[in-house]
Amino acid sequence: MSFLKSRRRFLQAAAGASVLAPMSLPGLTRMAHAGTTGQAKTKVVFFVVPDGFATDSFTGGHNQGLWFPEVKDGNSTDSTNFTLNEVSQELAAYKDKSLYLQGIILGGGNAGHGGWAEVLRDRNKSQSSIDVLLGQVMPGTDPSQRSIFAGPHATDSVNWYVSWDGQNKRTPQGNPKLMFENIFGTNYSGAQAAPASSNNGTHLFDPINQDIQTLRSKLSGRERQKLDTHLDSMEQVVDDIHSSIPITAECEPVTPADNPIMSPDFRNQVQASHHQVVATSLSCGISRVATVQVGRSADQIVIKEASLYANPHDLAHRYKSEQEWKACRKWYARQAKLFLDELARHADPDVPSDSLLDHTLVVITSEMSDGAPEHQYNQPMLLVGGASGLLNSGNGSGRYFNIEQYGDRNHWKAGKQVDQQRIWATIAQAMGTSVPYGGDTSVVPNIFTNIT
Template identity: 55%
Template sequence: MDILKSRRRFLMQLAAAGTLLPLSSSGFAQFLLQGERQVPRLKVVFFIVPDGLAVDSYNGGYGDGLWFPRAVSDDTTNFELNAVSQELAAYRDQSLYLQGIIVASGQGGHGAWNYALRDNKGQMSSIDKILGDAMPGTQPIHRSLFAGPHAGIDDTPWYVSWDESRIRTPQQNPVRLYESVFGATSREVRNRQTRNAHVLDLIRADIAELRGRLGGAQREKLVTHLDALEQLANDLEEAVPSVCEPLSLEDHPIKSAQYRNQVQAGHHKVVAAALSCGVTRVATVQVGRSAESLNILDVSASTNPHDCAHRYAGEEVWRGSRQWYTRQVKLFMDELARYSDPDVPGDNLLKHTLVVFTSEMADGAPEHMMNMPMVLMGGASGLLRNGSGNGRYFSIKSQWDRELYSDAKLRFVDMQRIWSTIALAAGTSVPYAGNVSPVTGIFTNVT
């Protein structure tokens, strides 16, 4: 009984040390991994915008809109960016543009948020949750960060991230997101670090007591764990937790169109900082939600984004709204480029990050999910086959597994196969039914 009490007290002290360490220091694992700091670790971000990216033309011409690059062949580095994809020109050399993808049935309108990051049937966890579980950062509670600038602020919870059959709710306010990830202010962080030093003395005393009192098979079973914990205490004592650069965020009203750009930028900052500190290796940024109604003042003060996508107010705002959404992922890439990688400090964070940019539908006027827009960007630790300095366009229709209406022109690859391919590149797999065979030609380690 005394041994159990001692062990319980020891574990409570150890837990206290973990919670007292600031999340911005990346916790215990930051120190345990110091000897492996030069090992690249892939980070993945899913950046999702609503109501498509105008893959069809303004006059309704299927597949001849503003997104897909104009390419000389199905697999080429010789292509011209389109009116919307041109917003990403600064990162062309790190980009792989994919064409020939379908989500679920290809129809379904605004219900596509149920399927966009999931399996065809919309029954299993989304790919961000799967990857987060398989490749956590140093804080398990944040292993799959979900940021939702303006997503669901009208109390319409059309969110794209799922934990099996349970929909996940993103943090809509970047200041609250920052607080949840990084904890308290820097003064409180310093105070907690000081208190941690005293906790370590108690931990070490309990380790010594347990070693002395256990014997035989019980001692043999625990000795490995006790050695590891003692080493952990030593490491914590010798290391001073590094606090990530604090962010300066203003708490703007998140339901106000006037502050839309500022709120969006705040989310970019928090997600990039979390990745750079090693807190998480997987994140999703969902901008707005399908059929969103909050105006983009840079585009129109009178027409909401949903109506812009439907071409109700003319060609200029239709095009401008799709460009604004795409510009946000460019600005997010800029934010990632500001940071060093947490695992290979000499490298830029973007060098070891894969950014997946897509929507929950292909085009917002006919509301279909055929010929989905998708671009994979970033260094991705050298895994992404994005050409040799000029970017790459890759039509994957030759690997099709779906043909609609017995029309060879409507052959597509299921989106769940893209998620399967990304999972394999990251060292895991998806539990989806149906065809999850990888799409070849995307990653160097997936054939």
């Protein structure tokens, strides 16, 4: 994506000068774009935190931790009568828009910190992640922003990133100011105009076509494929530029502060800036899909509200005090709440009388369930937001739904569990598409109002 962005800046200038002609890659078709229409268009955001949500207790009690709600009506597996737990209580302001799922397993349930490579993907880790798949069929006004990927405090040298385009790991933008400039440009001053769209029918590579063919004839099969991929990428960027349409939504982008992006002293500020840029991009209609990866698995950036010296990974492993463990887990849940606050304060681009949150589905999860045993059964999964009325969240009461009854396999400790890729298949179908995943992709019923 960084390659495409750097090329996009160059090609944007060329397009503005009417140097480039519009072009399409073989097999691609023009997609409908979002604009201010008065008709709701659902947005989807994946909010991924590291090292679990403490689903087990500090002393190791299985499923006796701080996340899953406590049901008040006996042994009900589907209830609107529940109280939130110590960590999920951080999201109490949005309880009425929430659906807490339980009974989900990621991979084999024991991938440890390796879960980052599959948390948003298929069990075989061979296909694109769900955010990329949705971005392909849910475009906004700028096709180059099909799936925004923000990575507050995630972009260190380890590169454990949760979003994938096929077999290619995507790199998130760790600097919110640079992400803003990539999306809105360096001198944003209002709605963007569509670029020039013709140059007498000439093709981008016409002036150097003979040179390209000569070069291709001298390359081996593998190297020739690399060249073709490179050229196709440039063509795709140009096509995206010419497919962009002006922003018609009433939105007010604000350039975020340029704080040190990996400093514990500015962790809250950098996180908040990422929230702001992602929410603004959605509220302007530029994109309808985004992922916010908070830190990374085995997070190393100190959270000062939890501990002045110990990193969050050590706290998740319960190497320090119980109070530090709780404070750390609560901090991540609080960031999710603050992101929901940011969505709630923006107007929807298509239905300005509604908030952005009214037409957004936010999926809050982690690459593991609990940080100490590093397991992935009984995965924390919260679906929250108005979602244009599609989310079955208890008719304004909030809802807890244990989906073990729909499990496709058994875990030796957790019992019957639903493969996490089926949640992605279910969300995809609710959004009008499907996933190309192998294995069981049957939907889980009664999560969305348009899927039975």
